[in-house]
Amino acid sequence: MANTKKVSAGRKKLLYVRKNYDLYLLLVPTLVFIAIFNLVPLWGLQIAFRDYKLMAGGTPWRSIWASKWVGLNIISKVFGKSEFTRALRNTLVISAMKIVFTFPLPIVFAIFLNEVRSNGFQKGLQLIVYLPHFLSWVVVSGLFVSLLNSMGPVNKLITSLGGAKIRFLMDNSWFRTILIVSEAWKEIGWSSIIYFAAIAGLDMECYEAAIVDGASRFQKMWYITLPGLLPTVVLMLIIRMGNIMDAGFSQIFAMYNPTVYESADIIGTYVYRLGLGKLDFSTGTAVGVFNSIIGLVLVLLSNVFAKRATGKSIW
Amino acid sequence: MSKRMVALLLAALLVISAIPALAADADKPTLKILTYYLAFDPYEQPAYGIEEEMTGYKVEWYTLPSDNADQTLMLQIAGGEQYDLMLRLSPAQYSELHQAGLLLPLNDLLDANGNYIKEAVDATAWPTSTDENGVIDGIPQEGFNGPKEGGDPYGVLKTSIAMNMDLAAEYNLEQPTTIEEFYNCCKVYTEATGKPAFTMGKGAWETQTIMPAFDMSGALWYNRDGVFTHRLNTEGMTEYLAFMQKLYAEGLLDNDMPINTNADAKEKFTNGTALFYATAGFWDADALNSAFEATGSVPQINFLGSLTKSAEEQPVVYVSYGVNNYTAIPWSAEHPEDAMIWANTVSEFDNFRKIYIGTEGETYSLVDGQYWPIFPGFSDYTNSDKFTVVIDSALGFIMWQARARKTEAIGAAYAQLNEHVYDYRIESYYESYAAAIPAIKDNEAAINTMINDELLIAITNGTDPATAIADLETKLEEENWTEYCEAYQAWFEANKFMYE
Amino acid sequence: MSKTRKKAQSYLTRRTAFDYIDMVVLSLFGVMILLPVLQVVAKAFSGEGPVIAGLVTFWPIGFQTDTIGYVVKKGEFLKAFQTSVIATVAGTTLSMFLTVTSAYPLSKPTLVGRKFILYVFVFIMLFHAGMVPNYLLFRSLGLTNTIWALIFSGAFSVFNMFIVKNYFEALPESVEEAARIDGASNIRTLVSVILPMSMPVVATVTLYYAVGFWNNYMAGVLYITKADLKPLQQYLYDLVRQALDTTDAAGNIKDIDSTMNLTGESVRAATIVVSTVPILIVYPFLQKYFVKGMTIGSVKG
Known part of the structure; x- marks a missing residue:
């Protein structure tokens, strides 16, 4: 062929940029946006390592630099609280349980709903199942309380069948289950949208070829639909790992009560209660940094793992 | 026309066009006022228009969020966000701002334009916003929960336990006045029906009816023979906890209590499950009536008086005195003098009354020293209490009762509650005055939450009260319990005279 | 239309037992999701009294649209x-x-x-x-x-x-x-x-x-x-x-x-x-x- 000249890697890169300058042009608006709105504020992340006093430097902005540097003191104080270990344990256990039990459900739902031949049925059901997503946890909590309290329909059913009343929301052995069930109820529909979109984008020709080859329903699901969904599933799972330290603050805050602190008090709710009435920006930021670091490590690890196991990763 | 005529005409035109410019000097600036969370649109309230007319100033209203209000406030003011006036600052918020030096000293402004304000603010309140050098930077408003020393206590009773008298009659139960009778009522009812007799919203405290029987109430600190004692350490606390545990364990107290919202408790009361409901306020009368109507018939509802240990004891009500909120001007205000004039105008007694309850004969009537609302005009004033600045607390207490009598049923409930108030012993407490002290302001919320949570758990699982309290105090140590208590003790030393 | 495509189309429109089971299960699921949401909607159209007393389950009691009207007119x-x-x-x-x-x-x-x-x-x-x-x-x-x-x-x-x-x-x-x-x-x-x-x-x-x-x-x-x-x-x-x-x-x-x-x-x-x-x-x-x-x-x- 024509060009066998050895070109240096650096030169190659420059050529690429020149040839595809319009790609970089496309990137500019977003890069500028995140530089202003995401990167600049990150300079304030150091509040996590300082004893931040709003007026230490005359204005809150200057006070960031002017506040005393205390390094890991802030987060150590949080670690040292008597119930922190319990909070950490609860955070990880509840998050893990949620991933294991509620992550697969939207996928299964999407696949099976997709199998229904009637477009009308699909559209109608989709419209219904995503409704709970729009209710705030405060409202959903109220719904579950009226459902599960000692005089509610569920307990009425249990006692009529001869069982003893179960205190779902006040029993440490039940509460986590309720958290998972209520989260599933609220979010399955909404979370399945992305999988529907992914299925909709799959190439029909594969399916047609499979039919001609005499593939059964389940074979099609297993060999075409599932692999087609794999990149999406991997992406969603990796990002979910990044959020592992948020075991569902809004949900737990709305639904918990002191009798279930033992099993459901997570880091977020614990730090919230201790910080009441205090103007403590440092602790909140420190806990945030702690959560983010763990999330970052997990994202990197799961990305590597996903690449090895499935060949797909997010970069 | 001759040249002279033209010149005269031009001159006249010039003069005429200058007149509006001269008058424009009298233009009043628009004031930016920041206040706490409002559940309604301030621009739609009649009070808004009334104030504009009264003061001549246009106001732009700004409100803090209901969540994270303190942080938002501090960030905004420290960052120089421009407001001319800040209303309804909690003592904690005022204290933060004061310590950060973000408030404008008000002495000169008050001397120049604050005569009505100076009249309205109680003498006992000024020291809380004056520093050692006599610099005042906040205008305190005392709470009007009750009358001044020796005044008429009518109206101090506002909440209690509501009792379904029709339901009680079915089981031959009478309105209890002692703790013993209350327990028996519950016992008989629950044994006969299998349903919990007493339902309550979540929380460890029933402060108006049950706790007074154990010498406690909503107050956190009590003067026991000159020793300032926290609720946790009073003799009554272990007894109170034991009593609540007994109610809970025997199913007399709704076992769902830890997850009940106030609405859930109301539900169980109005659908005929429970005999007693806490915490019922006189304002619930309409809601309870309409709910009972929906389920069938409206029963007679009585509010229990504070329970006592024995029949001979006098029932007691605890009334809190202290500074309720502050008004202040931030350092970044553009129009401090105008803000002060606005606040002053609004605090003049007749002006206050006009904003608060309207016009005599039209929206309210004054009968035997008591204020009664006139409908339909009075419903316009539902939210007008958020538009005021300061008022003398004794006068405010009396006027507030007009607002308390919102409807006939509510007025009747309020009257029923206060029917026997003259038989009560009034215990006043003053701990609110200490709310701005740093060690207290920083820790009280977290400490109170922890106490409430731990004792709620103790009530439900029946651990020995004394042990529960001891364990609790160990946990509280982590949350600056010692500093908190020491700060209160120091405050008490300096302010003992209030409790005498 | 090609023969393959015709065959594919007819195959695709045929319903099997799986289809029916699928639809039934999914419908049940949909009902479970919908019912609690209905309660909120029902409350919005009910009178205040029944709501406070906790009587409203899935259908409004004392049906009225005044509340909705009141809400949307609020400034x-x-x-x-x-x-x-x-x-x-x-x-x-x-x-x-x-x-x-x-x-x-x-x-x-x-x-x-x-x-x-x-x-x-x-x-x-x-x-x-x-x-x-x-x-x-x-x-x-x-x-x-x-x-x-x-x-x-x-x-x-x-x-x-x-x-x-x-x-x-x-x-x-x-x-x-x-x-x-x-x-x-x-x-x-x-x-x-x-x-x-x-x-x-x-x-x-x-x-x-x-x-x-x-x-x-x-x-x-x-x-x-x-x-x-x-x-x-x-x-x-x-x-x-x-x-x-x-x-x-x-x-x-x-x-x-x-x-x-x-x-x-x-x-x-x-x-x-x-x-x-x-x-x-x-x-x-x-x-x-x-x-x-x-x-x-x-x-x-």
């Missing part, structure tokens, strides 16, 4: 509603622009600097600076108490960008190559070729952004104190929360005047319903992109 609701609509429309437009323009270059494995840029994105996805720096930034940009604060905060989600990028990466290369051979620039390819093929993901992410903006509560808390500029969710959230507990941790009634004038439960339910309906209306328009029809793919051989 504070209308202003909050308007604010949210503007913020959502403007915000979603801006967001889609930023997301699509950044996802496309990043979907090209040969892009120089790709890994570095992706690391930066992941970093900002996970690390948030908190209240103070964000507030101070918006303040110094003069955006506090303006609608722009509600538009810019939440205008770019790395997560959504990854979704779009993922989708672009899965598109067959042959289409882009064809465009390249025809001499189209990158931007041209994106607009004329890639985007039309990406409607499912564009619809999904548009929906995600729209709902994100509509539901955004924190932006109002941080940046807006103007009484008539609060977004709808903040108005709604505060309304629902204030009714929860009337006593504080010490057992005392919080601000008695506010407690006396609490909005009724049916009013709250009505406000929830009215605040949710607008965004529900958006969904059906986008839904056609999610439901796989009998359409044949656009790629030939």
